[in-house]
Amino acid sequence: MxxxxxxxxxxxxxxxxxxxxxxxxxxxxxxxxxxxxxxxxxxxxxxxxxxxxxxRYGKPEFGIASTVVDGKKVRVREKVVWSRPFCRLIHFERALPATRAPDVKLLIVAPMSGHYATLLRGTVEAMLPHADVYITDWIDARMVPLSQGSFDLDDYIDYLIEMFRMLGPGASVMGVCQPSVPVLAAVALMEARGDKSLPSSMILMGGPIDTRRNPTAVNRLAEEHGIEWFRDNVIMQVPWPNPGFMRLVYPxxxxxxxxxxxxxxxxxxxxxxxxxxxxxxxxxxxxxxxxxxxxxxxxxDLTAEFYLQTVETVFIRHDLPKGEMTHRGEPVDPAAIRSVALLTIEGENDDISGIGQTRAAHDLCVNIPPARRSHYLQPSVGHYGVFNGSRFRNEIVPRITGFIAENRGSSATPGRKPA
Structure with a gap:
């Protein structure tokens, strides 16, 4: 109503x-x-x-027409290379010489938490000189007809696995905020299954891996109210004449x-x-x-099933850090990850994901060798500054690109545990 x-x-x-x-x-x-x-x-x-x-503000455009690679300005063209009802994968294709050695493929997983993927325009612009960039372009749920089915956290993870397989082995993935949990889950499931399309490195930025650590107002809100409160108070039906008429959403x-x-x-x-x-x-x-x-x-808008499952799994029950998260009945075990390098990044003044929540991934991924994992706390930035702004460009990006380069094409010995 x-x-x-x-x-x-x-x-x-x-x-x-x-x-x-x-x-x-x-x-x-x-x-x-x-x-x-x-x-x-x-x-x-x-x-x-x-x-x-x-x-009402419509979906913005990325509007990235060019970038600078090897000191030269090159044209950039957006190209949709993969599509499903609730997401498109956009490739920022750079006009580079055919003889030039290819850069690492970088999948930027944008948050599905209210804003469009264009919120990461600055992130894309900063990474384009260094990588072959792809980004998840999530679709407004009120624009998806009911006939296209539902979309929940399990579907989200399935989408990511499909994208990894399309990009092929050796890519890198960057999960910004909310996607940190499904990105970690997707990589853990693929490693446990012996999937050969694993990324070489995984960068998790300002994400809620374990919201019991240094909880913020957002975290406390979820724990204090419980899932039924969210179901009763924030879930609504898309009104006519939107294409998603009658779909249950978090508006x-x-x-x-x-x-x-x-x-x-x-x-x-x-x-x-x-x-x-x-x-x-x-x-x-x-x-x-x-x-x-x-x-x-x-x-x-977000689909009700995705929003409620995410709130319950990540913010209320803390399934991932407790070792109780499952994907369609299959256990999600971060300890299965051995061959993917891990970099976590946090902001000192982050009021969405508190200090320590993203770093918790290192305590879960115990079988990644110490030489292939790193954590960085960026001083004097809030949540937005973890992935955008001058400090991101000047201080965080060099660490990301260096980490990707160091771990490109390398892997840990299967079965080997860190000392």
């Missing part, structure tokens, strides 16, 4: 949004003398604020309200500053605000 009311309110505000946009255009037009006055810019700013705070707008409430004062201050930038005609600062919130406010 709440989802239907949300859609109704959004539709009802459409005329007001159109009127506000017309007012903004009128008072910001260089043909209007008032646009050069504080009064005119204030009206235009107020109109834009109203339009932006009541609109994007509800997730966004949770994101915003965690740092509400910061968002209020940011919008107040945005208004003042517009009034002062500070175009650069205003554009930075638009760029950030165009991405941040673009959210997607």
């Amino acid at each position: 709440y989802y239907q009311l949300y859609e109704l309110n959004h539709a009802a505000l459409q005329p007001a949004r159109a009127y506000a946009d017309a007012i903004r255009l009128f008072y910001s037009s260089p043909l209007n003398p008032a646009s050069a006055t504080t009064w005119g810019r204030s009206i235009a700013a107020a109109a834009e604020m109203f339009e932006r705070t009541t609109r 994007g707008f509800l997730q966004l309200s949770g994101f915003m409430s965690m740092n509400l004062d910061r968002h209020i201050i940011a919008h107040k500053e945005f208004f003042m930038h517009l009034v002062k005609d500070d175009g650069d600062s205003a554009e930075k605000h638009r760029d950030f919130y165009d991405e941040y406010l673009a959210v997607m």
